[in-house]
Amino acid sequence: MTGKRNDYISWDEYFMGIAVLSSKRSKDPNTQVGACIVNDQKIIVGVGYNGFPIGCDDDKLPWDREGDWCDTKYPYVCHAELNAILNSHGNLHGATLYVALFPCNECAKAIIQSGIKRVVYLSDKYRDSDSSKASRRMFDDAGVRYEHFESDKEIVIKF
Ligand SMILES: O=c1[nH]c(=O)n([C@H]2C[C@H](O)[C@@H](COP(=O)(O)O)O2)cc1CO
Numbered sequence: 034m035t036g037k038r039n040d041y042i043s044w045d046e047y048f049m050g051i052a053v054l055s056s057k058r059s060k061d062p063n064t065q066v067g068a069c070i071v072n073d074q075k076i077i078v079g080v081g082y083n084g085f086p087i088g089c090d091d092d093k094l095p096w097d098r099e100g101d102w103c104d105t106k107y108p109y110v111c112h113a114e115l116n117a118i119l120n121s122h123g124n125l126h127g128a129t130l131y132v133a134l135f136p137c138n139e140c141a142k143a144i145i146q147s148g149i150k151r152v153v154y155l156s157d158k159y160r161d162s163d164s165s166k167a168s169r170r171m172f173d174d175a176g177v178r179y180e181h182f183e184s185d186k187e188i189v190i191k192f
């Protein structure tokens with residue numbers, strides 16, 4: 034008798050893998066973020082990555098990080114989490130968000146209001162920023178759990 038294979042990926046690895054794969058679509062030269070929303074039946078209900086709004090030309094708006102605010106990417110870029118929420122279908126109540134970077138305070142608000150109850154994140158590179166502090170404060174108040182993604186798996190895709 035042949036048993037099942039054992040080196041399959043976990044649910045968390047699967048969904049975080051999709052978030053990371055989605056980030057590969059980002060045109061941001063500095064930080065690429067992907068997000069994947071999964072409902073309580075483990076069905077993917079939304080994916081997204083950071084990019085400019087539909088109809089706004091990736092080659093015309095700036096990707097700079099510094100300078101006059103209007104000449105940087107910050108006023109224009111739509112965050113991965115927000116895109117995943119806006120692209121989603123169905124009810125997000127009780128859903129889990131897998132995201133490559135811990136959410137900023139603006140996304141935290143959208144996450145809470147959409148009914149998402151759990152956030153699994155990979156990078157926390159802006160952990161000490163005021164934005165991250167505000168996100169944690171709101172998540173704590175609103176009862177949204179957040180946890181760092183832990184895995185020692187390496188997933189390679191070769192086409
Ligand atoms: O939660 C987030 N989600 C998200 O999509 N982003 C995007 C916005 C920008 O395109 C990029 C951050 O750029 P930078 O690391 O160069 O400041 O990541 C940034 C955050 C957190 O700052």
Ligand SMILES: [Zn+2]
Nearest residue numbers: 112136137140
């Ligand atoms: Zn954000």
